[in-house]
Structure formats: C-alpha cells, structure tokens
Amino acid sequence: xxxxxxxxxxxxxxxxxxxxxxxxxxxxxxxxxxxxxxxxxxxxxxxxxxxxxxxxxxxxxxxxxxxxxxxxxxxxxxxxxxxxxxxxxxxxxxxxxxxxxxxxxxxxxxxxxxxxxxxxxxxxxxxxxxxxxxxxxxxxxxxxxxxxxxxxxxxxxxxxxxxxxxxxxxxxxxxxxxxxxxxxxxxxxxxxxxxxxxxxxxxxxx
Numbered sequence: 001x002x003x004x005x006x007x008x009x010x011x012x013x014x015x016x017x018x019x020x021x022x023x024x025x026x027x028x029x030x031x032x033x034x035x036x037x038x039x040x041x042x043x044x045x046x047x048x049x050x051x052x053x054x055x056x057x058x059x060x061x062x063x064x065x066x067x068x069x070x071x072x073x074x075x076x077x078x079x080x081x082x083x084x085x086x087x088x089x090x091x092x093x094x095x096x097x098x099x100x101x102x103x104x105x106x107x108x109x110x111x112x113x114x115x116x117x118x119x120x121x122x123x124x125x126x127x128x129x130x131x132x133x134x135x136x137x138x139x140x141x142x143x144x145x146x147x148x149x150x151x152x153x154x155x156x157x158x159x160x161x162x163x164x165x166x167x168x169x170x171x172x173x174x175x176x177x178x179x180x181x182x183x184x185x186x187x188x189x190x191x192x193x194x195x196x197x198x199x200x201x202x203x204x205x206x
Contacts (some may be wrong), residue, residue, distance in 0.1 A: 012051050019089065023057065024160070024193050026066040038066050046085075048080055052087035072103035073197065085115060085160045088123035091115070099138070101112060108139025119150075127151065131165060135174065145160035150184025155186065157185055163190035164197045171200070180204075 011018035024032050033039065040061065046054035059078035062071040076097055082090020095114035098107045112133060118126035131150035134143045148169050154162025167186035170179045184204055190197035 005042070008039070008046070012053050014044055014053065018058065019053065020159075023060060023066075026061065027064065029194070030067060030193060033067075040067055042065060047081075048155075050085075050086035052082045052090060055082035056087050056089035056093055059090065063096070072097075080182070083117075087199035088118035088121040088126060091118040092123065092125045092129065095126070096126075099129070103205035108133070112139045119153075122153075122157070124154045125160055127154035127157075127167055128159065128161050146175070148150045158189075160194040160197070162189045164194055164200065165189075165201065167197065 005156050007018050007022060011022060011101065022039075030036065040058075042056055043054050043061075047058040059075045059082060060066065061068050062075035062078065064070070075093070078091040079097060082092075083094040090127075092112045095111045095118070096102070097104060098114065098143045099111035100106060111129075113131045115126045115133070119130055127150045131147040131154070132138070133140055134150065135147035136142065148166075150170055151162055151165040155166040163186045167183045167190070169175055171183035172178070183202065187197045187200045193200055
C-alpha cells in the first residue's frame with residue numbers, strides 16, 4: 001500500500017474501518033507499506049495538531065514499535081491526550097498501559113476504568129480487554145461467562161482479535177459449550193488478516 005492521504009483523512013475523521021486497516025498494516029504487514037515515513041509524519045503532525053484519533057494511533061505506534069522505535073514515554077503522552085478528549089481508541093491504549101505497567105505503575109482498576117469508558121462507546125477493542133480481564137481474573141473476579149459475552153460483543157463488530165478470542169472460547173469451552181465447528185468458522189473469518197487465527201487453524205489441518 002502506498003501513502004494514501006484519503007485514508008488518513010477518513011481515519012482522522014472517524015472511519016473505524018480505515019483505522020483498523022491501517023493499524024493492521026503497521027502491525028502485521030509493514031513490508032507492504034510503501035512510503036511508511038510519510039504515513040508516520042502525517043499522523044504525527046495531526047496528532048500534534050490535536051486530532052484525538054491520530055493521537056491514539058501514534059500512541060499505538062510508539063507503544064508497540066510499529067515503524068518507530070518503542071518509546072513508552074511518548075506513547076503515554078499521546079494516549080493521555082487522546083483519552084482526555086474522550087477518544088475510545090486512546091482510552092484503550094491508556095488502559096493497556098495501566099494493565100501492563102508500561103511507563104506507569106500497573107493498576108488493574110485504572111485499566112478497567114479506561115476499558116469500560118471505551119466500551120460505553122461500543123469500541124470493539126475495549127470489549128476484548130474486558131473479556132481478557134474477566135477470563136483471567138485481573139482486577140475483577142474471574143467470570144468465564146462474562147469474558148465470553150465481551151468477546152462476543154467484539155466479534156459482532158467484526159474485530160479480528162474479537163473473532164479470534166471468541167473462537168478460542170468455543171475451542172476450549174470457555175464460558176460456553178465447546179463447539180469446534182464454530183471455533184474454526186471464527187478463526188477463518190479472522191485468518192486473512194490476523195496471524196494468530198492462521199496459526200489456530202493449522203492445528204485443525206494437521
């Protein structure tokens with residue numbers, strides 16, 4: 001994919017599809033991104049100009065080292081600015097940093113707060129992290145059924161991680177009855193753009 005100003009415009013104006021497409025390219029298919037520096041420069045410019053969506057995106061780049069060196073200080077700064085503007089993607093990044101203690105002390109209760117803030121805006125990624133916390137009992141009492149419900153909400157939004165997580169629930173019988181056919185169906189939906197789902201499918205083809 002070559003630098004596409006229209007995609008950046010759409011993302012910064014609220015297109016979740018454009019956001020998901022671009023973050024997936026940065027995360028898993030960077031070799032296919034041509035003129036990656038142009039994407040980063042433009043997104044950073046917009047983040048520094050106050051666009052909350054761009055702030056969340058740039059925070060994600062610095063948090064994970066997608067196309068830039070990992071810089072947790074910058075990630076936290078951009079995430080706080082984005083979350084402060086009520087942007088759910090920024091709230092999720094900030095929640096992640098509290099969950100794992102990146103640059104700040106780990107605080108599951110604060111992580112839960114930010115994930116719930118984003119989930120109230122029906123942000124699919126937030127459902128995934130809430131599901132993870134309930135599945136593992138992090139900051140909350142473990143509740144497999146509640147975890148399943150959150151993963152299901154994410155999957156209904158066609159979120160790749162949500163589809164994968166829900167597939168894992170059906171494969172292992174977490175919060176629901178085991179259903180391998182449904183697990184495979186969900187993995188297949190996520191697999192074209194999500195390597196973990198691809199790996200999950202390989203187990204069934206051996």
